[in-house]
Structures are given as C-alpha cells and as structure tokens.
Amino acid sequence: MVARQIHLVRHGEVHNPDRVLYGRLPGYRLSELGQQMAAAAAADLAGRDIRYSALYASPLQRTQESAAPVAAALNLPVQLEPRIIEPSNHFEGKNMREALKQPSNWPALINPMRPSWGEPYRSIAARMIAAMNDAWETAAPLADGTDGDIVMVSHQLPIWTTHNALAGNRLWHDPRQRRCALSSITSFSRFGGTFVETGYTEPAASISAHAVDLGAV
Template structure:
C-alpha cells in the first residue's frame, strides 16, 4: 500500500538581515528562531507513522528537514522538484521603488504567468509529480516533504481548482506550517492545515519568499 498522507512542510524563518528576496541564492540558512520553528513543526505529526522524508536542496529546507530526520530516524532524500521557483528579482529588496523602476517593468508585464520567474503551471506540475512518486515509493505510512511557500501554495490552488495566479499577500502558508494531502478517488485532496509554531511566527520576519 502506498503512503496514506503526504505532508508539505514549509521551512522556518531565514537569516536575512538585508531583507532581500533570496529565492535560490546560496547562503540563506535558518535563523536561530527558524531552527526553533523547524523543531516545533515536528510536533504537528507527533505519533504519526512518518516513513519517508524529502526536502528541497536549498539550505533552509535541508536545515528544516533535520529535526524530522532526527525525530523519525529517517534519511533526508533531496528532490530538486521541491525547490524555490526561479525569480528575476533575486537579491533585490521588494518595495515600491523596485516596482516603480521603469527598468523592471518588462518583468511585471504579465503576473498571470508570472513574467518575472518560473511559470505557475510548471511549479504545480513538478510539485505534484514529486508528491505522486513519493507516495508510491513507500509501502505504508506518511510522507513529509519540506519545500517553500509558493510551491506549496501552487499545489493547494491546483488541487482546489483555483486559478494559479494570485495575490501573494493572501497565501495561507506560514513559516514551518504543514499542509496535508490524502489520496482520495485516484487523486490528492487537501486534508488539513496546521501551524505548530504559530507562537513563534508572531516573532518572525518573512520577507524573502518568492
């Protein structure tokens, strides 16, 4: 029997003193608070039969997966498909000045794709493919996959039948949150959402997500 549930976990707070959009840039690991958040996330599945653990190759995701590996005695399997999307604004501070700069207008011409980075449809497709394979790769139990805000939100919207383009300010995918999916009638269906580190999120800074 394949896995009963697949849980998509977002990484914890990132050390980002420059408040830039870090995307896939190297050198952006968890802050001290982020490590605490990652550890707290594990409590959301305490007692669950987690039998496989996957993570994006980026440092912040690997560090967020470490508490899961320790808690459940699992190796971290790195899957490139769980990675943060590409973004032409990497390394920049995203504010009104950046958007108002005429040199950036060509990147903003079509937010439905989006024109500044990896197409939403491609993000959803690679995430769902990774989830399908992870589910089939185990004999039973539940799978944890540590990823990033936008990829997780794309899975949510794709499975809910909602347009993939959206207002980033309305994403329901906080730091170290868990979004869970069950296999129902031959497809994934969202079965739950929780924020085990909600008390720490109020202290955090979340500015670098794509």
C-alpha cells in the same frame, strides 16, 4: 506499496538582514527563530498518532536545515527532491521595495497571471504534484508491512500553488494572501488518483509573532 498521507512542510524563518528576495540564491540559512520553528514542526509531526516512511526536502539550505529536526524526530534520512524547490525569479537578490521603483524591472511585471517574473504557476504545480505522485507510489512499507506517511519540506509558493491546483482554484493570486505560514504543515491524502487536502496546521504560530517573513518568491 503506497503512502497514507503526504505532509508539505514549509521551512522556518530565514536569516535575511538585507530584506532581499532570496529565491534560489545559496547561503540563506535559518535564523535562530527559524530553527525553533523547524523544531516546532518536527515536534508536531512526531506527536501525531502516525508512522512515517519517508522524508524529502528541497536542495536549498533553509529547507535542508528545516528537515534536520524532522529527520531526528522521525528517525528518517533526508532524501533530496529537486522538484520541490523554490521557483526561479527575476528579482532574486533584490530588495523588492527598491526594485519596483526601477523602470528596468517593470517588464518583469507585465503578466502577473503567468507570472512574467519567474517560473509559470502551471510548471510549479506540475513538478510538485509529479514529485508527490512519485513519492506516494514508491513509498516503502514499514517493518510490519503497513503504509506510512511521507513528509516533504518545501517552500511557500510551491506549497500554495499545489493547494490551488488541487483545489481547482485559479493559480495566480496576491502573494500577501497565501495561507502558508512559516513551518506550517499542509496535508494531503489521495482518493481515486487525485490528491485532496485534509489538513493545515501552524505549529510555530505561538513563536512567530515577530518573525520576518520576507524573501520568499
């Protein structure tokens, strides 16, 4: 069987009082507002006229916590998918404003098109799309034999890189211009073996005005 759609959900706001780039560092949980955001994304998904067959999440704490209300709302177990994890980054654990002042960090900035500070954009896109393809192809049918949708809880840069790759856009970009808000949902269908974006929503927009969206790679 195959799926009907794949929904890439970004995690909610992270508790990050030191304003560091947390990347793959352990221990970065959702804030109280982030928990509300995750619940808003879960309610949005559950409120659609859709049935779901599988739920995947990155292994990091913030995505596992964001997947929990989705699992409860959709009555699905959370399956671990390491390929949709946040990329590695030279600046993990650092406050970017301070790190950029230190000459020892400047070599990591030499090639923003790759980028030189972390995992190449092409690698991120390849692993994300491979995970989406595998989830699509292995989706189990629902009880009545029909297809269901798939939800994958991931991170801003992997989701935005996937958007760019599938849209045929250049992969390098200004991080400040990403269209991938906290707890947003980016949806894809597959036509002729290729994923095509079919929707983007921000279920937590009404509560995100004062959110701190720092720390993402």
